Amino acid sequence: MTNSIxxxxxxxxxxxxxxxxxxxxxxxxxxxxxxxxxCDIHHVLSVLKSAGWxxxxxxxxxxxxxENKFEVVYIxxxxxxxxxxQIRTKIDRENPSIDSILPIxxxxxxxxxxxxxxxxxxxxxxxxxxxxxxxxxxDDIPPLRKDFDPSAYSDRKFPSREYPQDYSVTDEKNxxxxxxxxxxxxxxxxxxxxxxx
Amino acid sequence: MKEMKLxxxxxxxxxxxxxxxxxxxxxxIIKRSYLLPGMLHRGFExxxxxxxxxxxxxxxxxxxxxxxxxxxxxxxxAAEKILKLxxxxxxxxxxxxxxxxxxxSAHLMAYGGLGGPTGNYTLMYHAHVDRNLILDIFExxxxxxxxxxxxxxGGVRQDLPDGIEEDIxxxxxxxxxxxxxxxxxxxxxASIVKRIKDTIMLPEEVVWELGVTGIGMRSAVNKPxxxxxxxxxxxxxxxEFEVPVSDYSDARARLDIKIKEIQQSxxxxxxxxAKMPEGPVRVKPDRGQSMRWTVPKGYxxxxxxxxRGEFGYYMVSNGGTSPWRVGVRxxxxxxxxxxxxxxxxxxxxxxxxxxxxxxxxxxxxxDR
Numbered sequence: 381m382t383n384s385i386x387x388x389x390x391x392x393x394x395x396x397x398x399x400x401x402x403x404x405x406x407x408x409x410x411x412x413x414x415x416x417x418x419c420d421i422h423h424v425l426s427v428l429k430s431a432g433w434x435x436x437x438x439x440x441x442x443x444x445x446x447e448n449k450f451e452v453v454y455i456x457x458x459x460x461x462x463x464x465x466q467i468r469t470k471i472d473r474e475n476p477s478i479d480s481i482l483p484i485x486x487x488x489x490x491x492x493x494x495x496x497x498x499x500x501x502x503x504x505x506x507x508x509x510x511x512x513x514x515x516x517x518x519d520d521i522p523p524l525r526k527d528f529d530p531s532a533y534s535d536r537k538f539p540s541r542e543y544p545q546d547y548s549v550t551d552e553k554n555x556x557x558x559x560x561x562x563x564x565x566x567x568x569x570x571x572x573x574x575x576x577x
Numbered sequence: 578m579k580e581m582k583l584x585x586x587x588x589x590x591x592x593x594x595x596x597x598x599x600x601x602x603x604x605x606i607i608k609r610s611y612l613l614p615g616m617l618h619r620g621f622e623x624x625x626x627x628x629x630x631x632x633x634x635x636x637x638x639x640x641x642x643x644x645x646x647x648x649x650x651x652x653x654x655a656a657e658k659i660l661k662l663x664x665x666x667x668x669x670x671x672x673x674x675x676x677x678x679x680x681x682s683a684h685l686m687a688y689g690g691l692g693g694p695t696g697n698y699t700l701m702y703h704a705h706v707d708r709n710l711i712l713d714i715f716e717x718x719x720x721x722x723x724x725x726x727x728x729x730x731g732g733v734r735q736d737l738p739d740g741i742e743e744d745i746x747x748x749x750x751x752x753x754x755x756x757x758x759x760x761x762x763x764x765x766x767a768s769i770v771k772r773i774k775d776t777i778m779l780p781e782e783v784v785w786e787l788g789v790t791g792i793g794m795r796s797a798v799n800k801p802x803x804x805x806x807x808x809x810x811x812x813x814x815x816x817e818f819e820v821p822v823s824d825y826s827d828a829r830a831r832l833d834i835k836i837k838e839i840q841q842s843x844x845x846x847x848x849x850x851a852k853m854p855e856g857p858v859r860v861k862p863d864r865g866q867s868m869r870w871t872v873p874k875g876y877x878x879x880x881x882x883x884x885r886g887e888f889g890y891y892m893v894s895n896g897g898t899s900p901w902r903v904g905v906r907x908x909x910x911x912x913x914x915x916x917x918x919x920x921x922x923x924x925x926x927x928x929x930x931x932x933x934x935x936x937x938x939x940x941x942x943x944d945r
Contacts, residue, residue, distance in 0.1 A: 407877055408658055438878065438906040442893050453891065455878055459800070462807040464878055471877050487788035498622075504820050514615035514944055515884040523623055530623060573866075
């Protein structure tokens with residue numbers, strides 16, 4: 381096994397020769413992160429693949445609504461020169477689209493389908509990216525976007541019903557309702573930063 | 578001939594978990610196939626974004642049901658990488674004991690699972706008895722049998738109870754003696770050897786195309802590509818163990834590696850018990866209130882060697898009291914989805930269940 385410091389230098393050199401690096405991070409002794417321009421993604425990935433980083437460990441996206449961007453993440457790994465490389469790029473949040481990396485990494489097929497399902501990012505070049513994978517009959521905005529509110533969705537899908545009788549209290553003498561109210565108030569105090577009493 | 582559609586799972590003795598393999602067959606040869614995931618989707622990645630860092634500890638073990646501890650470890654190491662938090666020395670060793678016991682239990686479950694598709698149920702019962710003994714040890718250490726919530730950010734929840742070393746030693750000595758028996762019941766058993774030998778091959782180029790890791794990869798590539806060796810976490814760089822490999826990846830070779838890995842895990846646990854120092858087991862991040870502490874801005878990916886391959890959490894924090902994004906890289910993603918679609922066609926119907934079992938496919942971690 382080769383020296384990990386040399387491997388880090390090698391990756392930095394490879395990426396900096398290929399493209400302009402917008403941001404660079406050393407996450408630990410065996411992990412690096414680069415932010416690059418969207419148009420350079422395929423070039424960087426193919427250069428790294430031919431240098432030995434031929435395993436695509438992960439592909440996903442992160443939502444940044446304040447900047448109005450999606451960040452697409454690719455994590456590559458080389459088993460002989462063990463350095464994890466995160467390649468990130470930001471794309472527009474309106475009509476998000478980034479070319480598929482299927483010709484470089486065939487294993488990306490299902491990761492891209494999942495990213496389309498959960499973020500709504502289009503991957504032209506991947507023949508199946510629009511097919512449904514995990515969410516059956518989904519009828520809302522993609523759920524991992526930050527503006528999707530799960531509790532509003534569940535209220536809409538499963539509206540609360542009126543029950544003719546409250547079955548939660550069976551014994552009149554026990555004070556479970558009072559205890560519950562007390563617990564709720566205490567939790568509320570803690571949540572709002574109050575001191576324990 | 579006419580094509581017919583067959584379902585393997587979700588209710589089938591050869592299927593592990595709530596997923597279904599759809600196969601289009603001609604005779605008993607599979608022509609097309611794909612996995613239908615999503616029956617166990619619980620929206621964990623979204624829920625994690627809405628809970629505190631501490632709250633998430635109760636949620637993450639549910640991501641992979643047969644082997645929950647890798648989730649806790651991966652979540653904790655990812656957060657510690659962003660926090661730049663040093664975990665106490667003793668906690669590392671306790672984590673390793675827990676992870677190796679979990680690996681043995683997952684391997685036993687997968688190896689016993691061979692009993693379903695091959696009809697050799699004795700093997701399954703034996704494996705589950707031994708797995709149950711591991712769950713007893715877990716119950717003594719953590720208070721829970723399956724979902725332990727024991728490995729937390731900053732160490733482990735509490736120290737090992739008194740006398741647990743003896744319990745572990747008794748169990749692993751016993752299991753080591755029984756490994757020969759497991760071989761005889763499973764991979765050397767003449768009644769099923771025909772089913773597992775030279776079937777469902779995994780050639781080396783396919784490994785690289787799919788991105789398969791773990792036992793599938795090591796059985797085909799013949800190199801010790803194990804995250805514990807290559808990117809050591811906890812204190813795996815201070816223990817001695819071998820990574821079993823092979824250069825001919827049929828179902829039997831992969832099961833053989835499983836048994837050898839159980840042996841190596843036993844060796845690791847013995848070293849951990851001998852080398853474990855005394856001392857504290859947990860540090861608090863100390864960033865804000867007791868529960869509502871924050872994690873600084875940052876990105877980290879924490880890979881862990883699970884029983885099925887490289888398992889990792891991709892974590893993004895924006896400095897808040899809950900994670901901004903947690904992505905789960907399930908170890909069974911490549912072989913479960915793309916592997917079934919591309920490399921099952923051409924094999925026979927009865928091989929599908931063996932692929933699912935020997936490659937290690939865990940449907941909850943595909944669905945999340």
